[in-house]
Amino acid sequence: MYDVVIIGAGITGTVLARDLSAYHLKIAVVEKENDIADGATMANSAIVHTGYDPKPGTMKAKMNVLGARLYPKLCEDLSLHVKTVGAFIAACGEEEEKHLDILAQRADEREIPYRFLSGDEARKEEENLSDGVTKVLDFYTTTVIYPWEAANACMEVAMKNGADLYLNSEVTGIEKNEYGYIIHTVKDDLITRTVVNAAGVCADRIAAMIMGDPGFEIQARRGEYYVLDQDAQPVKHIIFPVPSPVKGKGVLAVPTVYGNTLIGPNSDFIDDPLDNGTSFDGLAYVRQNISKTLKNIPLNRSIRTFAGVRPTCSKHDFIIEEAEGFPGFINAAGIESPGLASAPGISRYIIDELLSKRLILKEDPEAVLTREAPVVLSELSTEERNEMIRKNPAYGKIVCRCEQISEGEIIDCIHRVCGARSVKGVKKRVRPGMGRCQGGFCEPLVVNILARELGISPLEVVLDSEASRILESENRK
Ligand SMILES: Cc1cc2nc3c(=O)[nH]c(=O)nc-3n(C[C@H](O)[C@H](O)[C@H](O)COP(=O)(O)OP(=O)(O)OC[C@H]3O[C@@H](n4cnc5c(N)ncnc54)[C@H](O)[C@@H]3O)c2cc1C
Numbered sequence: 402m403y404d405v406v407i408i409g410a411g412i413t414g415t416v417l418a419r420d421l422s423a424y425h426l427k428i429a430v431v432e433k434e435n436d437i438a439d440g441a442t443m444a445n446s447a448i449v450h451t452g453y454d455p456k457p458g459t460m461k462a463k464m465n466v467l468g469a470r471l472y473p474k475l476c477e478d479l480s481l482h483v484k485t486v487g488a489f490i491a492a493c494g495e496e497e498e499k500h501l502d503i504l505a506q507r508a509d510e511r512e513i514p515y516r517f518l519s520g521d522e523a524r525k526e527e528e529n530l531s532d533g534v535t536k537v538l539d540f541y542t543t544t545v546i547y548p549w550e551a552a553n554a555c556m557e558v559a560m561k562n563g564a565d566l567y568l569n570s571e572v573t574g575i576e577k578n579e580y581g582y583i584i585h586t587v588k589d590d591l592i593t594r595t596v597v598n599a600a601g602v603c604a605d606r607i608a609a610m611i612m613g614d615p616g617f618e619i620q621a622r623r624g625e626y627y628v629l630d631q632d633a634q635p636v637k638h639i640i641f642p643v644p645s646p647v648k649g650k651g652v653l654a655v656p657t658v659y660g661n662t663l664i665g666p667n668s669d670f671i672d673d674p675l676d677n678g679t680s681f682d683g684l685a686y687v688r689q690n691i692s693k694t695l696k697n698i699p700l701n702r703s704i705r706t707f708a709g710v711r712p713t714c715s716k717h718d719f720i721i722e723e724a725e726g727f728p729g730f731i732n733a734a735g736i737e738s739p740g741l742a743s744a745p746g747i748s749r750y751i752i753d754e755l756l757s758k759r760l761i762l763k764e765d766p767e768a769v770l771t772r773e774a775p776v777v778l779s780e781l782s783t784e785e786r787n788e789m790i791r792k793n794p795a796y797g798k799i800v801c802r803c804e805q806i807s808e809g810e811i812i813d814c815i816h817r818v819c820g821a822r823s824v825k826g827v828k829k830r831v832r833p834g835m836g837r838c839q840g841g842f843c844e845p846l847v848v849n850i851l852a853r854e855l856g857i858s859p860l861e862v863v864l865d866s867e868a869s870r871i872l873e874s875e876n877r878k
Contacts, residue, residue, distance in 0.1 A: 422562035433571035444709030467746030480774030595729035604734035621674035624666025633702035803836020
C-alpha cells in the first residue's frame with residue numbers, strides 16, 4: 402500500500418514527489434503518457450514569475466510568491482539551468498501606466514524588488530522596444546528555467562529515494578475503501594492512504610471520479626508560440642505588455658536559457674484539452690500583438706512553432722485543498738500560470754498544511770534531495786571536453802550538429818534514472834532536434850542509439866507515445 406499516489410507527472414506532481422521523498426513514505430506517481438511532463442509543463446513560457454501579478458488574497462498570489470522564493474535553492478540542489486533576465490512590463494500611454502502602479506504596489510506588499518524606467522531609458526537597454534512604450538516596470542530578479550529539466554530532475558531524485566513511476570498508466574477510476582483509496586489505471590490498481598490529483602487539464606475529470614460534482618470545471622486555454630533561432634536574439638529581457646484580466650499576461654518575448662527566443666502566447670479557449678496543435682489564426686494573433694511592445698522582431702528566423710494548453714479553472718484561482726468528505730484526497734487543480742513558478746510553493750503547502758494532517762511525516766536521513774548535473778559537452782572548456790573524450794570516446798561523436806550534442810550525452814540520458822525511452826524523450830533531456838534543423842539530420846541517429854541502448858529493434862523505437870512508431874518496415878539490409 403502506498404502512502405501517497407500522485408496523479409500526473411507534470412511540474413506540480415514531480416516537485417511534490419521529490420519533496421515527499423525526503424520522508425519515510427511510500428510514494429507513486431501515475432502518468433498517462435509515455436514520459437513525464439508531457440502536459441502544460443512541456444510547453445510554456447518558462448518564466449519563474451516573482452509574484453507581482455496575481456490578485457491579493459488568492460492562492461495564486463500566495464503560491465507564486467512562496468514558489469519563486471524556493472526556486473533558487475531548488476535550482477542549486479538539482480543543478481538546473483537558470484538565467485536571470487529580468488522582466489520589463491511595458492506600458493503604452495497613461496492608462497496602462499496606471500496599471501504599472503498597481504503592480505508596483507503589489508510588489509511592495511510582497512517584498513518583490515523592481516525599478517521604474519522611462520520609455521527612453523528602457524529603449525537604451527532594449528533597442529527593439531517599440532516607440533509607443535512610455536514607461537517600464539522592471540522586475541529585474543525574474544529568471545527563466547528549462548521547465549522540463551526541472552520536472553525530470555525532481556522525478557529522478559524522487560525515484561532514487563524510492564518513489565515508483567507508472568508511465569502509460571491513465572487513471573480510469575478511483576474508489577474509496579476503509580484504508581484510503583484504490584486508484585484504477587489502464588494497467589495496475591494501486592492502493593493508497595492519500596491521493597494528490599495533479600492532473601493538469603484533466604484534474605476536474607479525476608476529481609469527478611471520486612467527488613461526483615467537484616464544484617469546479619477546467620477549461621482548456623491554448624497558447625501558441627514561435628521559437629526563434631539562437632543567433633537571432635532580439636531581446637535581453639522578458640518583454641511583457643501590461644497584463645489584462647481577459648487576455649492574461651499577453652504576448653511576450655522571452656529569452657530562453659539556451660539562447661532561443663519565444664514569441665507568444667495567444668490565449669484561446671478550445672474544446673479538446675489535449676489539442677496542442679498550432680493554428681493559423683493563433684499565430685497570426687501572436688504576430689500582430691507582439692508589435693505593440695516590440696519592433697524588428699525577426700519572425701523569419703523562426704525554427705519552430707508550438708502550443709501549450711493552460712488548465713483554466715472556473716473558480717479563477719488554484720484549487721489546492723482536501724476534497725470535502727474525502728479525507729486524504731487532495732486536489733491541486735486549475736494550476737495555470739503561474740503554476741510553474743508556484744510548483745515548489747504548492748508542494749510545500751500540500752505537505753505542510755494538508756498531508757501532514759493525514760500522514761506521519763518522519764524525515765528519512767538517507768534521502769538525497771540533490772542531483773548531480775549530467776555532462777553537457779558544449780558547456781565545457783576545450784580541456785575538459787578533451788578529457789571527457791579521452792575517458793569515453795562516445796563524447797567525441799557529435800550526433801546533433803546544431804546543438805553540438807554527442808552520442809555520449811544521449812547514452813547517458815537513456816541510462817539515467819527516469820531515463821529517455823523515446824526520440825522525444827531524448828530531445829527533451831539533452832536537446833538533439835531542438836536546433837535549426839529540428840532533427841532533420843540527427844533523428845535517424847537517435848533512433849539507432851535508442852534501439853541499441855534499449856536492446857530493441859529500430860522498428861520498435863517510438864517518437865513519443867507508445868503507439869508512435871517511426872519506422873514501418875525494413876526495406877534494405
Ligand atoms: C502557454 C502557457 C504558458 C505558460 N507560461 C508560464 C510561465 O511562464 N510561468 C509559469 O509559472 N507558468 C506558466 N504556465 C503554467 C504552467 O505551465 C502550468 O501551470 C504547469 O506546467 C502545470 O503543471 P501541472 O503539473 O499542474 O500540469 P501538467 O504539466 O499539465 O501535468 C499534468 C499531468 O497529468 C497527466 N494526466 C492527466 N490525466 C491523467 C490521468 N487520467 N491519469 C494519469 N495522468 C494523467 C498529464 O498527462 C500530465 O502529464 C504556462 C502555461 C501555458 C500553457
